[in-house]
Every structure is written in structure tokens, then in C-alpha cells.
Amino acid sequence: MSHNTFGHLFRVTTWGESHGPALGAVVDGCPPGIRFTLDDLQSFLDKRKPGQSRFVTQRREDDLVKVLSGVMPQEDGSMISTGTPISLMIENTDQRSKDYGEIAKRYRPGHADYTYDVKYGIRDYRGGGRSSARETAARVAAGALARLVIPGVTIRGALVQIGKHRINRANWDWAQVSENPFFAPDPEIVPVWESYLDEIRKAGSSVGAVIEVVAEGVPAGLGAPIYAKLDQDIASGLMSINAVKGVEIGNGFGAAEITGEENADEMRIGPDGKPMFLSNHAGGILGGISTGEPIVARFAIKPTSSILTERRSIDSDLNEVDVRTKGRHDPCVGIRAVPVGEAMLACTIADHYLRDRGQTGRLK
Amino acid sequence: MSHNTFGHLFRVTTWGESHGPALGAVVDGCPPGIRFTLDDLQSFLDKRKPGQSRFVTQRREDDLVKVLSGVMPQEDGSMISTGTPISLMIENTDQRSKDYGEIAKRYRPGHADYTYDVKYGIRDYRGGGRSSARETAARVAAGALARLVIPGVTIRGALVQIGKHRINRANWDWAQVSENPFFAPDPEIVPVWESYLDEIRKAGSSVGAVIEVVAEGVPAGLGAPIYAKLDQDIASGLMSINAVKGVEIGNGFGAAEITGEENADEMRIGPDGKPMFLSNHAGGILGGISTGEPIVARFAIKPTSSILTERRSIDSDLNEVDVRTKGRHDPCVGIRAVPVGEAMLACTIADHYLRDRGQTGRLK
Amino acid sequence: MSHNTFGHLFRVTTWGESHGPALGAVVDGCPPGIRFTLDDLQSFLDKRKPGQSRFVTQRREDDLVKVLSGVMPQEDGSMISTGTPISLMIENTDQRSKDYGEIAKRYRPGHADYTYDVKYGIRDYRGGGRSSARETAARVAAGALARLVIPGVTIRGALVQIGKHRINRANWDWAQVSENPFFAPDPEIVPVWESYLDEIRKAGSSVGAVIEVVAEGVPAGLGAPIYAKLDQDIASGLMSINAVKGVEIGNGFGAAEITGEENADEMRIGPDGKPMFLSNHAGGILGGISTGEPIVARFAIKPTSSILTERRSIDSDLNEVDVRTKGRHDPCVGIRAVPVGEAMLACTIADHYLRDRGQTGRLK
């Protein structure tokens, strides 16, 4: 991938910092003839929006998305894509630059301050600039478009671990995900996470998390070996999300612990006369190509480095300093990463759907 | 990345199947003026070569690499890169197509047979064709060139887990890696793995593994946010290796379990007057950009699905069949994946080195 | 190049139609640390702006460019690039959609109406939508940034032919270009073109033109053979401009008529002790790589197909119709193409400058 662009035929270029006038995405290669409403995009942005519970940052950002190009407005208020680039813009509203004044020269440990300064010799310190998780709002808007590209695909995500507290997978219920502030699929974990995160929050601390994203209904055959494997591009997309430190597909790291007998998914002919897998250890991908089974990926988010405890650091004049990050931050950024992970999965699948249609002509 | 090409300025395009006349790589964008010998490439191929111990496949492939273009031969037998594409070719020698005859139509569970057939409608079943791990020989050759691009960088890998047997990190000694058939950095694990793998091998079974690859001496500032983050491209490269199901950087999935205080790497001014990190939980990358600390990545390899036990499957005529994979296979393909992981790390770093030099002009 | 993106390291993605809320460009890969003012961009947009003489369209568009990201605002009103994507936006103001109502279904001969409809099944007929020359405003803004990337390069353009009326090259004077409404370098052609274009304009007709663009001060060595030759990418950039039907470098088509003795540029050592070319038939490029001589390219623009004479055509219901294009159009679109050609040349050179610096590390 190139700089700020993700994808090959369905290409998403994002731009913008947390404290400029706006941020956005240009979605290039979206097929023509797709009808959608602004709400089809906004509803996903609202899932990611801060300030929705005490467990996420209290910044207030309405994150209202505008569509600036690439569509023909229809009389009923909907739009139809024309095949030309769709420019999406989200204006920044709640900017408190003064919160960041004192870290203009100080490198916050665990943040990208130092590395941006080394690389570029200049850094937009306001809110983290381009390295701010706010950039992910543009991804979510683009991902909402990506979902419309393939009919019949359902893409959902859930939080499966906060700190050392994991969900019980036996309790998995997708319907629960929207019923709690954590996107938790297991209702029994909710009170555990609540009390744990309250503790973290009160201590001015933060903690990591693991998110699982699943795509159902993806046709078999997507993915372009060798260097555009579907799992490779999913890993690339998920690892591009701020603070992600690990990605796995299907059994993931667990596959290292087991034998070939345990890991391989056997096949049979299903009652509908079609090929059927008897298990899905592969997470829906074999040899870089989708099997038709649900695509299952997980990614680990580190605890945000914005914490109230003083940490040792340096500044850009090479003085040793102690840094304490004030401002309004997420005790667990992993929560709001759920819709972002869904968006990256959606973009990756849409891209490969178009690519496969191009190379093989199999699919409509 | 595009189909069979990896990289943006340092571009590696691989081609070839396990049972055609040859396979190879075209390395495009290699800087001019790099002097090397054939042995600089061959030595890495030899590390990956099969048949070197009883723990890897007994196929005999000499894997002799030829350089067909992009260099000026020198009188001392060395070559100097001219800046034009370097074409590397490895001829296939030990092909026993008959071993594969009976699986021409049968889908081996856990292999890419089914997905290739669905996607392409045709499949080179001989030795797995393009999905064979043999393709990684071309990567290793290209990776050997990539190593020559940045002076002062050391890239090494080691096996850290086979099945449930993990090394003791306190014993880590790079010098041990070449002293045992497992690339193990911990001499105490060697007898454990030996007896475990003998068992696996005799049972005609297989098992997964975890590999760690480390790059030392990488200058701070490499990586192009947002969609060409260094960790993203490392994840992309490692996940493109056959059988890889998970990738992590630094603390990886472990970062999900800890707090911001525990995870962030503090900084001080070192005795040399330069910025210094007091720890490396980040694995050498912050905000997608290298910190100057060692880059540390791990990846999980699933057990090969080529096992002697019969597994339920189907064939391309939609008959239900039982499949037992004969032929000469690796009880733990993870072992030979060590030099492949190194190669992908080397290619990624070389690419970002050239890209950074292009965009910022900081480095020589 | 990919869809709506031009360039490899210096990447320009444009978006927007003539009658949506805005259009713009995302410039990705601009080096950090470049200081500029809004006027550095606006001045080039003003050259392209319509309504400046009776020889161009009378639409009124202020074409005010906004910088939405990628810069740190400075106290003196200037900005410094940060190395992150620079989002440029130009709001559309003078939209008279009613002018286009009656051609919503009719295919204007010579326009892209028919081909867009065939390809996409839907078309933004308002002002030509994405195929409108208005898109070139975004290029000019991006080109203004590209000019800042390489110090010491001067990029200029001039109109050298309208209809059959060519300038006299012996009269070439760059200072004249800004002194007449045609960007003519030859003052003697001005009255000829005036009376000719008045005639064309009054007849509701249109006519073609040839533009020459020149880059001086380009260092030798830019261009990446074989498929990223500098002349190839210049041809690609110029041919991407609306209505361009031909591109030539140096002697161009004239080179077909002469002998090797006449065409090759001889060399000597100059008075400064450096290599010197005795002529520049090559237009500053040999083997796809810049020689250090001025880069000289010409491109031919067809007459706009928006004319008042009725022409035979069809509509999207496959009725035969006669079409007469009302609205405010350019009798010679070639005039306003001069700054656009300059912009594409600037973007191409900036891209190759960064690429060369990346691959060879020669240049600062």
C-alpha cells in the first residue's frame, strides 16, 4: 500500500489531522449504481463516536459526514454512486488546542511524537495530528461504503478481551453487542469489565483489548496469491489501525500449539449438494483465498499511552522531562476500535471482490 | 500489494510453481552500485534448503540461484548492481510428479486445493503448484539482496515455540541458532523439541510453531503512515508466508493484557547524548514509524496439513473422499520458515528505507 | 496510474465534479518542511480561472483554494508541510444546473456523455460531471505544490498554435506570455489570433490548439526505465488532460522526418568543465532519463465539442436527436490548458525527483 491509500481497485485515501479544519477520505473505484443515504454512512460513524459512555473519551465530536462528490443526488434524498471518486469529509468541531500546548515539544512515551519528529523534522502536536485515532473516523465512513459493494455479506465485530478478562465464547450472542457500551457479545462479562474499567479510569490509567471481526457470506475464491492474499491484506488493514500490535486469522497463534489433525478443516458435501467445511479453524481462508466459511480475524490493541501517571521522557531540545498526559482520553481505546476493525475488513473484502471479478470474471 | 509483487520502491515479484521448470524473483528498484557474490545469496538459500535434518522434508533440492540480469559481472567473480531489474532464477530439479497424481482431483484438507479450484477453475496440483512453500525460495533470494541495501542492519530469526513447547527467553543466545537443526536460540529446548518432533514425525503428523525475527540497527524514522506503516507492511509480509496465521509486533497480543504504565517505553538521554528508550515493549515501532530500537516481530505457523492420517474431504467432482497425503513433508514447516521470515523483514525494511530517503531526503 | 491518482511517491488524487459542492485534490507524499502561502497556490489557479478575457468561457468561478490538512499554520500566515497528506479543496460557486437540463439524456457529439453512460450506466450530466475541464483546477493547485518540491526548477508554458496559425519561434519571448490573453510567447501572433478567435467565437464555433511546456533546471538523471520513463510519464500526464489528442517530446513527430546525424545531440565539455549538449533535439530526455537540458513537451488540444451548430446525435433512449450545446463555453479551450500542462509537468518531475532520490540517493 502507498502512503495514505489502502486498496488496489477499491482505493481509500484518507487525509486530515485531529485539529485541522476537517478530515476525510476519497473512495476511488466504488462501483457505479449503488444507492445509499447519508444515514447509511452516519450510523457507523455514530458507533465510533466518542462520548457515548464513561468508558470512552469525553471529547464531543459530532462526526457528521458530508459527501462532496461521486454521487447523483436523488429526489428522495438518497444518492447513487456514479463510479467516480466519492469524497467524504468530516469537519472537526471540538478542538481544544490549549490542551496540547505543553506537549508541543515533549515526547509522550508510547506515542508517535518522537518518531514523527525524527522522520519529518516537524510535527503537528495538536491532538497527535495525523497519528491521532481521529483519522479512523474517515476509515469508518469509507468502510460503510465498502459494505454496500458486495451484496449478502455481513460484517460484524465484538470486543473479546479487556486486560486479562476474556469473554466466555460459549455465551457468544451477536444480539448482545449493541446492548452494552463495550460491544461485548457475552452479557456475563459486562459487569466484570465495568468494574475493572472504572478502576482503570479512576486511576488515570489505561488498558489493552482484543477485538474480533467476522465477515459472513463472503464468496469462496477471493484473495490474490502470493502477495495479495486475503489474510495478508486483512492483516495489513488491521495492523494499520492505531495502537494495534497483533493480528490473527482463525486459530491464529493457537494454531502453533496443535497438530495437523486438529487444525485442518475436513470437508463433506452438504445437504444442499454443495461443498461444506466441518469446522473453520482456518478462519475462512486457505492459501490466501476465501473458502466461503466466515472470515474470522482478531487484533490486539495496546493500552493508550495517554495516562495521568508521570512517565520519564525527553523533549525535542534533548532535555529529560517527565510527562503526564492531561486531556480527555479513552481508558480503553479498544472499545472504539470495534467499528474501525469492521471498516478495514469491509474495505479489504470489497477490494478483493472487485479484483477477483476483474481477473477471473467469475462473480457478478 | 499487487498480486505477486511485494514492495513499493524495492519491489519483489516472484513467479513459479514447485513442479515447473523453474521459479524465481524479479527484484526491481535495487539501488545501483551494490557489490555482491553469488554466495551472498546462496548462503541464505542453503539455510532454507530441505533435507538438512530429519525434522524437515527429505526432498532434495539444491536450490541453486542464478542471476540473469541487473548486474555487471566483475573480474573477481562478484557482481555490481546496475539499478535495473535483477532477475533471480532457481531451477527445479527433484520433481516427483507421480507422488501427486492421485490428489489431482482430491482436495487435501487444510491446503489451498479447494480454494484455487474455486477461484481459477484450474489448478496445478503438482506439489501444490503456486501455493507450495517452494515459492519461498524466491523470497529468500530476494531477501538476501534486500539485506545489502541498508548498511549496518542485522536481521536474524529464531524459532521460539513448537507445539506447546516454548523456549526460555532467559536463555536466549543468538550464537546457538546455527548450532541446532531448529534455529533455536535456547540450547535447553533442543532435546525437548527433538524428542517431541520425532514423535510427531513417526506418527505421520505435524505441528505448528512460532518464529521471532529481529532487525537491529534500523534507523529511526522508517515507515509511512497511515497505510504504509512499517508494522503494517511487516505484518503484510509475514502473513503472506504460507501457513502463517498470526503476526505480532513487540508485546503483541500480550499488550492487550497490561496497562499503559506497563506498556509505554520511557525515554532518557543516553550516555552518548542521544535519545534512548528504557525498554522496547513497542518492538521498535511507534505510530507506524521505527524508533531506532530493535524491530521485533513474531509469527505463528500452522501445522502443515500434509499428514498421513486419513481425513474426510471431497473431490472436484463433488464426491466425498478420504485423503491421506503421501509424499515427503515437513513435520514442522515452521523450522524452514525462519529464513523466510527474515527475508520478508529484510525486504520490508529495504523498501521503507528507499521510500523514506525519497520522501524526506534525510538518509544517505 | 490508478483511477484518479497520478504519481508514485508524489501522489495526486483528484475528486469532484463541476456541479457538486466542491472539488479537490489530496497530495500525498509531499516532503515535509516546505514553507508556502495560500497565494503560492492561488496565483496558479488565477491563471487558469475562466472569465478573464472574451476568448475563454464567461463562467465566473473564483476558484479559491483551501488547505484542509497536512500543514502547520505559521504565525505569519504561511504554512509548513508536515509530510502528511495535503488536502486541497475548491468550492463550486457558479453552478447553473438549468443550463444542462435538456442534455441530461442527449449525448453531445465529441463529449464523454455516451462513453460514461455505457461504462457506468449513470452519468452526472450537470456540466459534464467528472469529465468537465473543471477537474483541472485541482491539478493546478496540486501542481503549485509540486513546483515547491525541487529547488531551482522553472516550469513554464505557452500557446504555440491556434487552428492553423502558428507562432514564429524566432520571436519567442517568455516575458510576453503574461502580456496577452493567449499565453503567446510571440507578440506578432497576438492580433492574428485575436481576429481569428473573434470570428470563431461569433460563429459559435471552436478550434484546437497546441501548447508547449518547458522545465528548466531539472537535474540530469530523473526517470526510471523501462516503464516509468520520464517522457512516458510526461506523456501520460499530458494525455490525461481533457481534450488532449497528441503529445510529443523535443523534436517529436518531426524526428520521424530526419536522419540520425540531424537528430542526435552532440556533446562537449562546457566552459565550466561540465558535460554540455550542443543542441536539444531530445527535449531533455534520453533513454527515459533527463539529460540536464530543458525538458520540452508539446500537446495538442482538440476543439471543444460544445458548439452552437446543431449536430446529429442520439439520446439514452436510442432516439435520434439534434444537439446544440448552449451554455458558456471556451472558443479555444487550449488557452486555459496552458497552466494545466505546466501543472502536470511539475507533478511528474516532482514525483521522479523523489523516486530517484529514493532509489539512488544521489540528490538531496
Added chain:
Amino acid sequence: MSHNTFGHLFRVTTWGESHGPALGAVVDGCPPGIRFTLDDLQSFLDKRKPGQSRFVTQRREDDLVKVLSGVMPQEDGSMISTGTPISLMIENTDQRSKDYGEIAKRYRPGHADYTYDVKYGIRDYRGGGRSSARETAARVAAGALARLVIPGVTIRGALVQIGKHRINRANWDWAQVSENPFFAPDPEIVPVWESYLDEIRKAGSSVGAVIEVVAEGVPAGLGAPIYAKLDQDIASGLMSINAVKGVEIGNGFGAAEITGEENADEMRIGPDGKPMFLSNHAGGILGGISTGEPIVARFAIKPTSSILTERRSIDSDLNEVDVRTKGRHDPCVGIRAVPVGEAMLACTIADHYLRDRGQTGRLK
């Protein structure tokens, strides 16, 4: 395009110099299921092969192409593409390196010797190395595959001008092209060119030429505005051919001389009830998208700079020298450029066919 790769979905990467062991192309993205024979490729290489008349270089190269990967061999000797990269190799046989010894340090005027040395600091002087027209053999092989991608498309080329001697277009007869050593479509020009080229050849001189390439049967709708216009990519492909200095589509530079009334192609409903153009001034492309009419492009080739007359030049030690190019060269390289132009047109159309199928799903 990137370095040595042409195309986006149908990607051709060429490698190799004129005097290394071999040269070749990796064709990545070729659709699966295409059946072809070696002769389907070889027949086009034979058209380009040197030594076929006294009007082209007398080097003897058999240019036998081998297919190293990406196909399943069939019992009848044909092959079927599998969708994986097709590696094509042509071994170099007739290498007389001694011919080039004395120009190892001398820059031949009009050649790429100087620019390669400036850029790379090293140059393969043997036969021009990578800048040799021999590289085009790999393009022709790849182009032969590209032709197989779209059913029903015919791609042909002809020489239309040598020096100042143009064909009479009224005499155009495609059947004549294979009947003379010039690929001339006008039998009356043949004796003119013969005597003119004999003169040029005997004088040790060279002359330029213009080639016209035409694609018939291309469906309407190919081309991806704005920066992947079909004409843009055709211009890019043709300008990438060695010695090309100009490219035009349809009326080309002639369009600059005429009015909108003369240039626009009117439309009617044809006898088959389908849209029909009444002329083809546009050369089959409007707004960057194919109209369904024949695609017509022309390109100008400069006279080769390898001539027997001494020319003033310098060497790499900055001495002034006189250079006379011995060796076996083409008096008019334009002749052998005909199949190369066809190949680039074929590759461009194949790429856009796959891209369009990917984005819009219209075509099979």
C-alpha cells in the same frame, strides 16, 4: 507505472539486458483458463526478429521464448493459464561483446549512455544494456498473451511514414502489411522506401518513422478517468518504447488545426438498432473511455543514433572524444517497432478490460 512494470491488473514486468544470459517478462494477472501454444507467442516474436531483410539489423537472434510458469501443460502440447504469474524467458545467443568494448566509457550521442551513467553511476555498456531495444522482445511475448485476454479484438499495426515519405492512406490495405519488409499497408510506397532506405543504409545513416496501431472490436466503456484514461495509458505504453518521441490518438495533432464542427463525431442509430458513430476523428476514445469504434494511435520513432558518421561527444572521464558507432544496427528502427507498438496496445487494452470488469462488472 512503477519502474519496470506496466499495467495495473494485467501487469507486465520485464527484465534483462541485451548481453546477459537472458531477458524476459513476468505476466501477472493473466486470467485463468486461457489455452495457447508456444507458437501463439513465437509468431509475434518472429515478426520483430532482426535479420529478416536488409533494412533491419543483421544481428541473428532466434528469440525463442520459453514459458517457465503459470500454465498447465496439456497433452496436445498446448498450455492453459492457471491465473498465476506467467514467466517468459528468451535466452540471448548472438552476443558480440567485443563490438562494444571501445564505447565502454564513451557516450554515444543520442543514446542513453550518459544519462544512465549520471543516474546510476554504473552502466552495462554491452549492447546498450537495459536501454537496448532488445528489451522489447519481452514486451512482444507479453503482448501475445494480452491478445488472448479479450475475445473478438483484432490488433494490427503498420508503418505509415519513413523520413518524409508518407503512405497514401487511400491505398490502405491490411493484407499488404505482411507482403513487404516494412509492414507497409500501401504497396505503392514500398519501392520508394526501398530505394530511400538503401541510400540511408549505404551512407551508414539512419532515419525516423511513424507507426500506426489499430485495435478493432474493443467494447465501448474501457478506460478509467481521470488518471487511467485509455488514451493516457496507450500514450504511456507507446512512449515507453525506445526512441519514441511522439504519440497521438485519432486526429492527433491534426485536431489542433480544425474546428469543433469538423472534429466531433456525429451519432445515429445504426441499421442494427445500436448506437453508431458517423466518423472516428476521436480515434475510438472520448473522455478517456472507448467508444466501440476502432482505437487508432500513431507514434513517432526517432532515427537510431547508431550511425557510422563521427559525432562529437565526451567520455566518462570528461574527455572530449569523437564517436562512430560500429556494430550491426537498424537503418530504420521504426520498422521493427511495429509489433512492439501492437504489443503495448494489446497490454493496455487487456489491462483496462480486466479493470473495467472489476469495477463495473458489465463485461464477461
